Amino acid sequence: MLIKSVASGDCKEFEVTDERAYLNRREIIKKMGFVGVGSLLASSAATAGISDLFSGSTAPAVFQQRALQFGAAKKFSETLTPEVKVTGHNNFYEFGIEKQQPAELSQGFKVDPWQLKISGEVENPLTLGYDDLYSSFPLEERIYRLRCVEAWSMVVPWIGFSLADLVKRARPTSRAKYLAFETLYDPAQMPGQKSRRMGGGIDYPYVEGLRIDEAMNPLALMTVGLYGKTLPPQNGAPIRLVVPWKYGFKSIKSIVGIKFVEKQPATTWNLLASREYGFYANVNPAVDHPRWSQASERRITTGGIFTQNRIPTLPFNGYGDQVGDLYAGMNLKKYY
């Protein structure tokens, strides 16, 4: 049974831009003469009309999301970011470095079959197949703030299960101090992994990590859906992590492996620029990124440039009550 609760701040169905119209917006902008000559030349739009007559192809297929069954979230006081923005403004360099590229370039991504392997220092190593992702644990909706390290933020209704439940099922040994996460490596499907230019010079696969007590915190969510449906590829289908008190890059997408380890694992952005991105990456308005302030953020909501609000950033993204104890006595300026 699909239980849907509608918060007062939620968008009504009719307010949502038609998905195809949204996915076509770059074409619309191109036709208006917006982008540079380079991308116009690269675009096949100019020749699409004639070749389509022969190939019979139409607009690129949109990834099919399924409705999920889940326990609905309680009301949330802050306005949700509209679904089209949650699914159209993504940092997922595996599908290109520009914010709209993941939505454009990931629609053919194959999520079934899928294997999520839990291994390492555990008594019960296990592998979850595609169907297991949705059936192994009861799914619940959680509305979380998402704060990107680039100083923009969203409010997203995720659906998933507690990472803690998964950890308990794996039964970690006493040597398990950290969890090391890994994203799928498949350059045939992920253009950013195939080309350094497309992928922003990152060494793939993308890897992330948590301390085991962080992973056991009830807020850490293994996420399989958003806005009532399974995740679209640009948001990390079929399964991703969401750790709402940390900057968005910690919430690794399209996970194929979780390994329990004794030593602090390497993490992708830390490897790339350790002075700018730490292992902990807790949202902290008191510790600036070396190149920009983290004291405030722009909340992405509906509307054009005049309706984007800058709001103060909260310590631990507003989840200090639930996670502050994890870092008691730690110098957060040093362990950023």
Add this chain to the structure above:
Amino acid sequence: MAINIAKQWLPRIKVLVHLAALYPLINLYYAAIQDQLGGDPVEAVIHFTGIGALNLLVIGLLLTPVAQRFQMGFLIQFRRMIGLYAFVYALCHMLNFLFFEVQLNLQLFVDEVFERPYITVGMTAFLLLIALAATSTKKLRQKMKDRWQTLHNFIYVIVLLVVIHFYWSVKSDIVEPLTYVTLFFILMAFRHKKLRRWADKLLSRL
């Protein structure tokens, strides 16, 4: 072989240049207000006007070498116009940051300009560009005599600063900024004699 165009065509080409420079800007803000610029219209307008300004600066620096190489003297008459449009785009870029990114929080604006080296560099380039735009009239040019050329030679410094500003601002995707670094060196290579002369003069003073 010189390539010349009939005099009566010049004003018409100028109208086309005006349209080509203004049309994308009008479209940009229309789409931004209508929420048709993707997930984050603020980031979109900042990037578009920034890259636009840099593109216009590069075009402006291309005019002289192209005019010399192909003896297309009339191109020189477009330098001021292109330069002023580079200034307009840079102004929009800065105002986008002020109005839509920091949202008129002047304290934050000042802090960011002084604390973030890449913004400091960008703002320095912008201030220099203001000086060039403000002295771009014929009257002032005649009044300032030699000093005018000295001041306007700063355009090379400005483009260098803008290229650094761009390179410094990105997270990890350095291919596009590096393309502009390369372009800058090509544009400077066209002027190697002039640069050599300045270098010699500078060294002889030491």
